[in-house]
Amino acid sequence: xxxxxxxxxxxxxxxxxxxxxxxxxxxxxxxxxxxxxxxxxxxxxxxxxxxxxxxxxxxxxxxxxxxxxxxxxxxxxxxxxxxxxxxxxxxxxxxxxxxxxxxxxxxxxxxxx
Amino acid sequence: xxxxxxxxxxxxxxxxxxxxxxxxxxxxxxxxxxxxxxxxxxxxxxxxxxxxxxxxxxxxxxxxxxxxxxxxxxxxxxxxxxxxxxxxxxxxxxxxxxxxxxxxxxxxxxxx
Numbered sequence: 476x477x478x479x480x481x482x483x484x485x486x487x488x489x490x491x492x493x494x495x496x497x498x499x500x501x502x503x504x505x506x507x508x509x510x511x512x513x514x515x516x517x518x519x520x521x522x523x524x525x526x527x528x529x530x531x532x533x534x535x536x537x538x539x540x541x542x543x544x545x546x547x548x549x550x551x552x553x554x555x556x557x558x559x560x561x562x563x564x565x566x567x568x569x570x571x572x573x574x575x576x577x578x579x580x581x582x583x584x585x586x587x588x
Numbered sequence: 589x590x591x592x593x594x595x596x597x598x599x600x601x602x603x604x605x606x607x608x609x610x611x612x613x614x615x616x617x618x619x620x621x622x623x624x625x626x627x628x629x630x631x632x633x634x635x636x637x638x639x640x641x642x643x644x645x646x647x648x649x650x651x652x653x654x655x656x657x658x659x660x661x662x663x664x665x666x667x668x669x670x671x672x673x674x675x676x677x678x679x680x681x682x683x684x685x686x687x688x689x690x691x692x693x694x695x696x697x698x699x700x
C-alpha cells in the first residue's frame with residue numbers, strides 16, 4: 476500500500492522553463508512534507524519542506540504547493556537549470572507523531588540545455 | 589555535504605555472511621534513522637534511534653538489528669545475508685524538534 480505516490484517516473488524540460496513535479500498522498504494524518512533531490516551514488520539532499528498548516532513555501536527557485544483537500548503537493552522549479560537534473564523524491568512525515576519519512580518512488584528530472 | 593557520514597561506501601559479501609554498517613550523525617543531532625533503497629521498493633524506513641534508545645521500527649527484518657552508542661553513532665547489523673538484501677543503505681539524522689532529516693552518502697551492499 477503506497478501512501479506517497481509520484482506518478483511520473485520522468486520529466487524532461489528545457490533550460491529556463493518551469494519544472495513541475497507532482498506528488499499525491501493517501502493518508503490525511505501526515506503533518507509535514509519534504510522534497511529531496513538525489514544524484515547517482517549520493518544520498519538524498521534536502522530541498523524544501525512544508526507543514527500541513529501552510530499551502531505554499533518558497534525558497535529561491537523552489538516553491539512547494541500543498542493542496543490538502545486533494546492530498547496533493549507539487550514542487551515548482553523556476554527557472555530550471557541543467558544542474559537540477561536529478562531524481563526528486565517526495566516524502567511525508569508526522570503520521571501519528573511518527574518522525575519516519577514515507578517516500579514516493581521518485582521522478583527523474585532532465586533539464587536540457 | 590550533509591554532515592552525516594557512513595562507512596563503508598561499498599561492501600561486497602557472500603550469502604550467509606554478516607556485515608556491519610556504520611553511521612555518524614550531524615553534530616548535535618540525537619535522532620538517527622536507517623533506510624533501505626532497493627530497485628523495486630524505493631526508500632524504505634527501517635528503524636529510528638533517539639539518544640541511544642530505539643524509538644520506531646519499520647520494515648526491518650529480524651535478521652537485521654541496530655544500535656546507537658553513547659557518542660551517538662549508530663551501527664546497522666545485517667546477518668544471514670541473502671541475495672535480496674543487496675541494496676543501498678542510508679543513514680539520516682535530525683535535530684530535536686525538527687522533521688527534516690539529513691542523509692549520509694549511503695553504503696552500497698552487494699550480496700553474491
